[in-house]
Amino acid sequence: MATEQELSDFLQSVEKRAFKRSLYHVRDEEAALDIVQDSMLKLAQHYGDKPANELPMLFQRILSNCTLDWFRRQKTRNALFSNLSDFERAHDDDADFDLLEAYAGPHNEESAESAEDEVRRAQILQEIEDEIAALPARQREAFLMRYWEEMDVTETAAAMGCSESSVKQHCFRAVQKLSKALKAKGITP
DSSP: OOOHHHHHHHHHHHHHHHHHHHHHHHOOHHHHHHHHHHHHHHHHHHHTTSOGGGHHHHHHHHHHHHHHHHHHHHHHHHHHOOOGGGGSOOOSGGGGOOHHHHTSSOSSSOOOOOHHHHHHHHHHHHHHHHHHHHSOHHHHHHHIIIIISOOOHHHHHHHHTSOHHHHHHHHHHHHHHHHHHHHHTTOOO
């Protein structure tokens, strides 16, 4: 049984990574914060009495389900309603936040990189991000859990609610699609 302190420490340790993962999926900071908060509340309410070693897998599964629920609600809302604000262009600088660019390199250190190199790197990162976003949902989820979250196959299978062989197959297909698409664009490792 996890103590209240163990649960609190666990939630504090995963909040930033969970937010980054949710933001990458939904591309809306407020929605990502809501998803992470809902996931944390559900974990605490329903599974707070579980052993501390089970919390990571439970949380990943809850986070995945909350993200899928958000997409379902969006699909329903978009089918029923149309907001005029959806057709307006964003005028603030924060609307163009790009997660990969934020972690592309050191920003506090002086860089000897030319402007051309910076632009080229930004374009490549954008193309990689676009290709990851274009993957089918299950492949993208498996790929991000395995290579972004650095989870092993067993953990990913438990979080996704599928077999380990399915995880391996989703990852293999995702890597093959990404490799083929990026090579077609002239991007090689």
